Amino acid sequence: MTELVPLPVVLPLFGAGVTLMLAHRPAAQRVVSTATLSAVVGISAVLMVQVDRSGPQVLWVGAWPEPLGISLVADRLSALLVLVSAIVSLAVLVFSIGQGMTDDDQDTPLTIYHPTFLVLVAGVSNAFLAGDLFNLFVSFEILLFASYVLLTLGGTGARIRAGTIYVVVNMLSSALFLIALAAVYAATGSLNLAQLSERLAQLPGSVALMIHLLLLTVFAIKAAVFPLSFWLPDSYPTAPAPVTAVFAGLLTKVGVYAIIRTQTLLFPDRPLSGLLLCAALATMVIGILGAVAQSDIKRMLSFTLVSHIGYMIFGVGLATTAGYTGAIFYVVHHITIQTALFLVLGLVEYRAGSTSLIRLGGLARVAPLLGILFFVPAMNLSGIPPMSGFLGKVALAEAGLRVGTPLAYALVAGSMATSLLTLYALAKAWNLAFWRTPAEAHDTARTLSDPHGTVVRHGRHLHVHGSVFETRDVEEARRVVDEDEESDLDLQQLMDADALPRRMPATMVGATAGLIGVSLALTIVAGPLFGYAERAASDLRDPGDYISAVLPGGSR
Amino acid sequence: MTANAALILTSAAVIGCAVYLILERSLTRVLVGLVLLSNGVNILFLVAGGRRGRAPILGSDQGGRVSDPLPQALVLTAIVIGLGTTAFLLAMAHRSWQLTGHDDVQDDAEDAAVRRLAAEDEASDSFDLALGAAPDEVPEEEGRST
Numbered sequence: 001m002t003e004l005v006p007l008p009v010v011l012p013l014f015g016a017g018v019t020l021m022l023a024h025r026p027a028a029q030r031v032v033s034t035a036t037l038s039a040v041v042g043i044s045a046v047l048m049v050q051v052d053r054s055g056p057q058v059l060w061v062g063a064w065p066e067p068l069g070i071s072l073v074a075d076r077l078s079a080l081l082v083l084v085s086a087i088v089s090l091a092v093l094v095f096s097i098g099q100g101m102t103d104d105d106q107d108t109p110l111t112i113y114h115p116t117f118l119v120l121v122a123g124v125s126n127a128f129l130a131g132d133l134f135n136l137f138v139s140f141e142i143l144l145f146a147s148y149v150l151l152t153l154g155g156t157g158a159r160i161r162a163g164t165i166y167v168v169v170n171m172l173s174s175a176l177f178l179i180a181l182a183a184v185y186a187a188t189g190s191l192n193l194a195q196l197s198e199r200l201a202q203l204p205g206s207v208a209l210m211i212h213l214l215l216l217t218v219f220a221i222k223a224a225v226f227p228l229s230f231w232l233p234d235s236y237p238t239a240p241a242p243v244t245a246v247f248a249g250l251l252t253k254v255g256v257y258a259i260i261r262t263q264t265l266l267f268p269d270r271p272l273s274g275l276l277l278c279a280a281l282a283t284m285v286i287g288i289l290g291a292v293a294q295s296d297i298k299r300m301l302s303f304t305l306v307s308h309i310g311y312m313i314f315g316v317g318l319a320t321t322a323g324y325t326g327a328i329f330y331v332v333h334h335i336t337i338q339t340a341l342f343l344v345l346g347l348v349e350y351r352a353g354s355t356s357l358i359r360l361g362g363l364a365r366v367a368p369l370l371g372i373l374f375f376v377p378a379m380n381l382s383g384i385p386p387m388s389g390f391l392g393k394v395a396l397a398e399a400g401l402r403v404g405t406p407l408a409y410a411l412v413a414g415s416m417a418t419s420l421l422t423l424y425a426l427a428k429a430w431n432l433a434f435w436r437t438p439a440e441a442h443d444t445a446r447t448l449s450d451p452h453g454t455v456v457r458h459g460r461h462l463h464v465h466g467s468v469f470e471t472r473d474v475e476e477a478r479r480v481v482d483e484d485e486e487s488d489l490d491l492q493q494l495m496d497a498d499a500l501p502r503r504m505p506a507t508m509v510g511a512t513a514g515l516i517g518v519s520l521a522l523t524i525v526a527g528p529l530f531g532y533a534e535r536a537a538s539d540l541r542d543p544g545d546y547i548s549a550v551l552p553g554g555s556r
Numbered sequence: 557m558t559a560n561a562a563l564i565l566t567s568a569a570v571i572g573c574a575v576y577l578i579l580e581r582s583l584t585r586v587l588v589g590l591v592l593l594s595n596g597v598n599i600l601f602l603v604a605g606g607r608r609g610r611a612p613i614l615g616s617d618q619g620g621r622v623s624d625p626l627p628q629a630l631v632l633t634a635i636v637i638g639l640g641t642t643a644f645l646l647a648m649a650h651r652s653w654q655l656t657g658h659d660d661v662q663d664d665a666e667d668a669a670v671r672r673l674a675a676e677d678e679a680s681d682s683f684d685l686a687l688g689a690a691p692d693e694v695p696e697e698e699g700r701s702t
Contacts, residue, residue: 168590
């Protein structure tokens with residue numbers, strides 16, 4: 001029953017071709033892409049159950065003799081991630097359909113949106129299923145290419161500016177990846193992961209270390225681990241809301257997945273724990289400090305995204321079964337929750353015309369439903385019990401304490417502090433955007449946009465009608481006002497002018513609520529899910545099953 | 557395995573030039589740098605393929621060494637992907653030129669904010685004064701608009 005393995009890749013690619021042919025029939029496009037992704041969700045669920053029952057499923061594409069061809073491998077980890085990414089992309093697709101049907105946004109040409117989105121999903125699934133390093137490289141390129149197009153949809157000034165950085169950074173990391181591949185092939189004569197697992201162990205230490213560091217650097221750029229995360233907060237927020245949501249949920253996790261594979265399958269004996277743990281600590285703390293300083297919710301969430309990547313690297317860096325279990329659970333939790341939050345921001349932008357904390361205010365009264373939709377995932381992200389964010393963080397902290405080195409203790413402390421600061425950043429957004437009255441926000445925004453206004457300045461803080469703002473926020477507000485092409489009106493003015501839609505389309509709300517429902521369901525099924533993650537983690541710790549499934553005749 | 561020194565040196569020179577070009581401000585030069593970089597990396601794959609030999613074509617068995625076909629297949633894939641990305645980046649450079657009249661890589665938004673804040677920051681001046689140096693001059697806003 002290995003026929004199911006390639007379907008999560010092949011079906012979306014096929015769907016992409018069909019939707020491309022249906023370019024002039026948007027209704028048919030919507031049906032095809034929704035049906036395709038629904039089928040992928042179903043198939044990957046079956047695949048996951050099958051893999052859990054009967055071990056890794058391997059398919060040699062094109063029926064080449066064993067070590068020669070390209071292999072697709074579904075083990076517990078990849079089957080789980082394929083399923084989660086399919087669910088998340090289906091929700092995002094439904095959301096974007098809702099958005100596209102209601103506003104005729106000239107910035108997003110819908111004819112290419114559906115094919116590109118499906119290619120992106122195919123690339124992500126292929127990356128999770130790839131059984132050799134070169135196939136992993138190709139799937140990175142597939143998903144990156146789709147992401148270049150999605151990020152620069154419409155080619156507006158801001159998107160071209162952000163897209164340039166994104167494309168150049170990713171081309172550089174692809175070149176580094178190719179260098180790593182050449183080095184691996186020169187040293188071992190193979191690129192198959194299962195074969196490499198045996199051959200890399202026989203290399204001299206210095207050669208193996210160089211290859212290891214090269215691969216980690218490449219994947220850390222994709223995953224946005226701290227010193228290599230600079231590109232992310234600048235490029236993600238400018239894209240259309242559903243695109244940012246799917247990028248935030250999936251693309252960085254592909255990098256995390258590749259790091260997990262590198263650490264467990266390629267270099268199980270040399271985990272470089274110290275390096276990874278230090279990077280994880282820096283990612284968590286510096287990322288969240290960046291988030292606290294932001295005054296636009298989209299940018300703030302991009303920084304929390306970077307910061308929470310640190311949690312996963314923390315689990316991977318511990319290199320224990322408990323650590324991997326926590327990391328796998330956290331990846332699943334974070335994919336759903338980060339995507340859900342960005343979808344909610346899409347709704348905020350739709351309903352209130354902006355995501356800037358300077359201009360938003362009183363949303364709790366204007367749109368109470370939006371308040372609930374924001375509050376639940378926000379609390380989940382910052383780890384309030386009993387939600388899945390809390391469970392993931394507890395699992396990681398427990399794994400860290402069990403390792404018990406000073407560095408592990410430092411990471412546990414860092415993760416707690418990061419969790420608190422996440423709560424602070426999200427609570428700030430919650431208070432300003434939802435609990436001020438629109439009139440207060442209006443006064444503030446007007447005072448801020450008037451440089452000679454009645455602003456009382458005390459050192460680094462500004463006092464405007466009782467609210468205290470950091471000077472930095474004001475600067476940034478001016479910058480945002482200068483830079484964005486959106487209108488300069490705040491919520492009050494927009495409401496007075498009746499320029500805002502009064503209701504949110506049911507499809508958008510439904511997709512968002514559905515995804516939040518999934519994230520809450522993660523709490524309910526946390527027991528079985530942890531069991532599954534633990535089995536996946538022990539598979540990772542002992543890759544014997546994986547290797548013998550890929551190469552039943554033994555490695556040659 | 558034996559490596560070919562000429563190929564390694566060529567590749568090093570090409571990648572060195574590429575890095576220099578990528579650090580330039582103009583997107584067109586960055587693009588040329590990236591093309592050079594991918595070519596330099598492709599040469600590395602030839603190094604990884606080992607010593608030279610006959611073309612690895614099935615059925616033309618004349619004895620002697622056959623060169624390893626796999627790195628060549630990998631290079632072909634990499635060349636195709638490189639072509640696609642180059643075309644996309646060219647289109648972006650063109651669009652950037654349409655929008656702004658130049659194709660310079662624009663300032664990072666965060667970077668610009670930090671620089672603007674630094675220009676106004678009293679704390680850094682007092683730090684300079686404490687060291688007995690003159691306060692920093694406020695840097696002029698650069699000519700291009702960000």
